[in-house]
Amino acid sequence: MNGDQHSLTEEQKEFFLEHGYVKLPQCFTREQSDAFSSSIWARLGADPNDKSTWPTEKINMPGHTIISCKEFAPKAYAGMCELVGGEDRIADFCKDWKDGFIPNFGKPEYSADEELDYRTLDNWHNDGDWFVHFLDSPEQALLVIPLFSDIKPKGGGTVLCTDGVGLVARLLYEQTDGTTPSLLPRDSPELPKGDPERRRIWNSWVRDPSLTRDESFCEAVGEVGDVYLLHPFMLHSASRNLRREIRIITNPPVSLKEPFDYSGVNPSLVEQKTLRELGHPEGIPNWKITSPRQRLTPDRIRIQDEMKRKELERLKAQGVAVTGLAGAKELDSSTYPS
Numbered sequence: 001m002n003g004d005q006h007s008l009t010e011e012q013k014e015f016f017l018e019h020g021y022v023k024l025p026q027c028f029t030r031e032q033s034d035a036f037s038s039s040i041w042a043r044l045g046a047d048p049n050d051k052s053t054w055p056t057e058k059i060n061m062p063g064h065t066i067i068s069c070k071e072f073a074p075k076a077y078a079g080m081c082e083l084v085g086g087e088d089r090i091a092d093f094c095k096d097w098k099d100g101f102i103p104n105f106g107k108p109e110y111s112a113d114e115e116l117d118y119r120t121l122d123n124w125h126n127d128g129d130w131f132v133h134f135l136d137s138p139e140q141a142l143l144v145i146p147l148f149s150d151i152k153p154k155g156g157g158t159v160l161c162t163d164g165v166g167l168v169a170r171l172l173y174e175q176t177d178g179t180t181p182s183l184l185p186r187d188s189p190e191l192p193k194g195d196p197e198r199r200r201i202w203n204s205w206v207r208d209p210s211l212t213r214d215e216s217f218c219e220a221v222g223e224v225g226d227v228y229l230l231h232p233f234m235l236h237s238a239s240r241n242l243r244r245e246i247r248i249i250t251n252p253p254v255s256l257k258e259p260f261d262y263s264g265v266n267p268s269l270v271e272q273k274t275l276r277e278l279g280h281p282e283g284i285p286n287w288k289i290t291s292p293r294q295r296l297t298p299d300r301i302r303i304q305d306e307m308k309r310k311e312l313e314r315l316k317a318q319g320v321a322v323t324g325l326a327g328a329k330e331l332d333s334s335t336y337p338s
Contacts, residue, residue, distance in 0.1 A: 006075045008082050021231065023226060036323055036328065039315060042320040054105045056107060062308035063308075069252070073227060083142060088257075089256050091257050102251060103248045106156060112244075119206050125236070126164070126234060127143050128232070134172065135260075136287075138256035138258060140253055147224055147226045147248075148249060149245075155221065155247055156241025165231050168233035170278065202235065
């Protein structure tokens, strides 16, 4: 299907089923990374050698171009396909990665000598602000974190809470029988008070050692070219970049053509992990979908459209190409909904 040379090992599969994520090393080269992100400082209007010009903390940049994941990072692509049950299940737009980089600069007052208490971070969530969440929602089938910079501990790497996978799965399962929305995304206009309520829930989980063990927290650290593949219910948070060495990642989603199937018939590794957490490893009897699903347009789309306009002005003024990577194509936002 994707080449045996890139198949997940049995150890990697079992690690995913236990922890809800897997780290794949050296999926693309430093040269590929540098070429794809070659214009990032011009886009930001910042000087890499002058921290006084750096933006404060974390920015979700808009996308300009896309690359084929299968060509750019074949090992990561094969892992994505294997986790969700095959290449034919993945929506076509998710087979490309865009240059919507997420740099984390830290703040001037930060110091690497500080302690980093994961439980006090305030950005805990599970991804997907562009659709109404159900247990089987296909829009966010995996969370992918490619590393476009080296990331050391305390260097702003995304913090994962692996115990969160089961907590989110059970919340979704308990609040819906497959017929009603159970969890709307952050910033959803459908629930004006929903975001504070979700933050209250997520923070209460993270801060309760009886629900989230200390050993369930980890930082997504590594080298350029490493890729993390996370279960869609992985609870995670932006971190504090105490080192103030720029951290660059992206978060390309993996969507499915059809919703997850929890009947227990030929389940993917992602479906197996969800069913394990729900206490139904053999499947949920009579699982079926009985209500329509809904996509949303989050405010960040409008914000990023304006950011994109300003970035293009900076690139034009400096005579800088948006990317130096051969094979990159212009992003068509109409086919890349998130």
